[in-house]
Amino acid sequence: MENAQILTELYEVIKQNTPDQYARIIRERASYSFLYHLSEIRQNLIGWLPIDATKRVLECNPECGALTGKLLSMAKEVVCLITDDRQEQILSARFATDSRDGRLIFTREIPTETQSFDVILIAGSFYRWQNQLTDLRNLLCRDGYLYLADANRIGLKYLAGCQEEYVGGYFTGINGYSNIDCVENSGRSYTRSEYQRLLTQAGFDDLKWYYPYPDHKFPSVIYSDDWLPAAGELAEGRSNYDRDRVACFDERVMADTLLAEGVYGTFANSFLIVAGQEG
Structure with a gap:
């Protein structure tokens, strides 16, 4: 979450607009x-997911509600795992009607009832939840899914000169956070194989x-293994919005090379992982 001053300003903006x-x-x-x-672009991450008015959703990282509103427009009920009074105040102001109607519920602890959610969403800050994945899996209905979205620590944009997602610095994640103290508390991201290992160890096998x-x-846009970018399509090249960056090489040319070599999925900037349980 942001510092107290920013949260106060956001609360006033949300309350008055x-x-x-x-x-x-x-x-x-x-x-x-x-x-x-506040950007609506954030909602592109989840707007296409098969969440309908029969689904009960647990949102593990609601922050100030950038995705919460979209979830409320899709699902039957959204339970937000929050951290403090200020976050609840912001979310209550932003989604006052849904809060009053009981469709938006707040909790500060992982719920205990098993197989009670159809969907669990972790969007960003996965490091906060990696040790609780088994508890979260137990909350899912047998045909439910965990949707996990976060950065790839060896993603192309970080190789090309964007600063690390959470702790900042050039090549911090590329170098395995070797020069950062207490990185698990400060924040970090993972590689594809690291995410896969953590999820499979927790019992997610699909x-x-x-x-x-x-x-x-x-x-x-959201690509998949069944619909990868075409050559020349990855021409965005935007920097980290909140930090300076350098340009170590032509990111667009390297993207085409990764696609031609069949390894784009290893070096994508970010992942959205759909994790389920077989059987």
Whole structure:
């Protein structure tokens, strides 16, 4: 979550404005925090998922509600795992009607009832939940799914000169966070094989991989192993919005090389993983 001052400003903006005014506010503020928490582009990550009005959803990382509203428009009920009073205040103001109607529920602990959710969403900050994956799996109905979206620590944009997703710095994740103290508390991302290992160890044995582009935070398109980018298609090349970057090589040319070599899925900037249980 953001610092207290930013959260207070966001709360006042949300309380005093309607969603159709957020785009104007983003332009006027010219602040990454307002872009990140208020942009409709964020919803592209989940808007296509098969979540309908029969589904009960647990959102593990709701932050200030960038994806919560979309979930509420799709699902029967959304339970948000929150961290503090300020977060509950912001979400309650942003989705007042759903909160009053009981469709939006807040909790500060992982629920205990087993097989009670059809969908669990972790969008970003997976490191906070990696040790609780088995508990989360037990909450899923047998035909339910965990949707996990986060950065790839060896993603192309980080190889090309974008700073690391959570702790910052050039090539921090590429170098395995070797020069960062207590990185598990500060934040980190993982490689494809690392995500796969953590999920399979927790009992998720049905994994499907998707590739939000340019990343999971502001996706304009979502690729899959069945629908990969065409040559020349990955021409975005945007930098980290909240940090400076360098350009070590032509990212677009390298993207075409990775596609030609059949290894794009290993070096995609971000993943959206659909994790289920077989049987």
